[in-house]
Amino acid sequence: MAGAARRSIRTTEKRPRAAVPRADETFAAAIRASGVPMLLAEARPPGYPVAFANEAFCRLTGHAADEILGRDCPFLQEAGNGGLPLAHLRAALSRGEEARGEVRLARKDGMFVGAAVSVSPVRVASGTRYAFAVFTDVAAREDDDAAGSRAALQAALEHRTELLHELDHRAKNTLQVIASLLMLRARRGPDAATRAILDRMAERVGALAAVQRLGGPDDGCLDLRVFAEEMAGELLAGVEPGRITVSVEVEPILVPAAKAGPLVLLLHELAVNAIRHAFPDGRRGNVRIAAARADGRLALEVADDGVGLQATNPPRDGFGLSLIAMVARQLGGVLVWDEARPGTRAQVSLPLDAAGA
Template sequence: MTMPSIDLDRTHPFAEAMRASSIAMVMTDPTLPDHPIVFANDAFLRLTGYSLLEVMGRNCRFLQGPDSDAAAIADIRRAIAAGVDLTVELVNYRKDGSAFHNVLSLSPVRGKSGEVRYFFATQVDVTDQHRQTDELRHANLALAAALETATTLVHEIDHRVKNNLQMVSAMILLQSLDRSDLRLRDSLLDTLSRVEALSTVHHRLHRSGDVSRFDVADYVRDLLDDLVGATGRTDIRVRLDLMPVLVQAGKSAALALLFNELFTNALKHAFPPGKPGTLAVSIAREAACIVAVIEDDGVGVSPTATRLSTFGQSLIQTLSRQLGAETTIGPMSPSGTRVRIELPLAIVAAPV
């Protein structure tokens, strides 16, 4: 910005405008010894705390002090020598000794024949912006530290929960080795499968890197793989039509237990040895709910009887209630069983 040479006469409108400006401004005369201030406006006096008498005739370096950046000062020196514009930021000091961050913009003011007549500069105090940046940086550091603590805690809890579930599984397994009571052994093995379903949920949540959402379709796929694999049967076909559904992590345990109960039951009772069949599972999103359907073409149940144990039935009821779900179990034609679960959309995790 090269301004025309101006007369500093009080009555000149440019001089008046500069005087009245709320931006600190000075003019210096490079033709005088030590390049002194020849004009300073009130905003400059307010910013620096000096009186007009104290600043007139002095080189602006009196504003510098111990924290003024030597490289910025060298830049100013070069710009003045070259007669070019420059904007730099450096620490300056007020008369009372307090420091402020000054964004200094200076330009040569040339005379008619192009010679540098004056230098004109504005000073903008950006201390507040620095303070805000510092505060933000501190807040960010504190947040990062808090996040690290929380992550460590989550990992620690993950580790402990995993170990505890493993211990519970091991204890149930040990107890189930006692063959003196076969009914007790069967129900212990059912419990073991439930604990393992919970373990898998826990493992999946922590492995995914997002402990807040749980992918139901992925879980169902893996669970069926494991359960069908464990039967050792090659004549049970699995047909899946699963829409990806992410549910809130808080609902994952109940949902996993519900599926585990229904799948285990179908695999245990629908296909007696020598009876091949298909287990079909679909998950779809409808207008007001998520619908999961589990169908088998196995031996089926009579309308009055149920193949579910009393505990299994009440577990399904309790889990459905916890999820706000409607679970209906009925026969399939010509044979088999169909379970329909209507899950409320409220359990779906919000998108990130």
């Protein structure tokens, strides 16, 4: 047993056994059959001889009943480590009070087992006084407490997980509602410029909603390749079929939930910028979206074979380009625009701890 150590057992001579007090047979049978270790000792100094021990107590100590009955109680305790001194016990019983404490019970095999004990005074009609002791195996109690603690922690974890899933669901629904409201307002916009601005805002909110929808059910991590493939399909849905092709060459990189939003917004903005502005006047072309680990960093690239930056001459203070630059800085990345000849290439290098391992 836990905390057990071999020690010598002090032996004493048996005293004549006193008769067990008469009791209701049903109650007596319940005491004998109980799984709780119980012992009845005569409140007779100096050693309080044992008058009764149930089967549970015998199992706890490894002693047979006939090896216990009539023996003084101290033989059942580890020498020098009484835990519940007889002086304290006698004083409590003399006042008619319950005594509590912990003892180290000597087992028959030479080992010792820690037990919590509660001793109550009992007086029968004849006037004979007894001490009725109820024991609890400390090791078993600690195991039960540990099991209870584990169960409580598991329940708390499950509750926390349910709350996180509920919050995630609410966040996703809220973003979808916002995107819908923006698109509704765009259709009723007073002019084309206003409608275009509202449409772009709705698309950006939709990209953020995808983070909630595609994130893992437990840790919220987003698979960047899954998002890129879905994003490409949605962006092409608004383009004349066959006019623009989008190739996705993205490794299956898991992005932590805390970084998924900014990274998704960055990738979405780069892709939209290429599809919307690289191929004016019905021009046909190709867009390549790539992401891979390189030299301990995450390398993002969105390239097109369109008309190029010089031809489109985008305003450097425009909202789209400003948003791309801002998010790249937020992620600790380095943004580079190149003339691909033909077309334009945007490259972003990010530390892996910003984008996931």
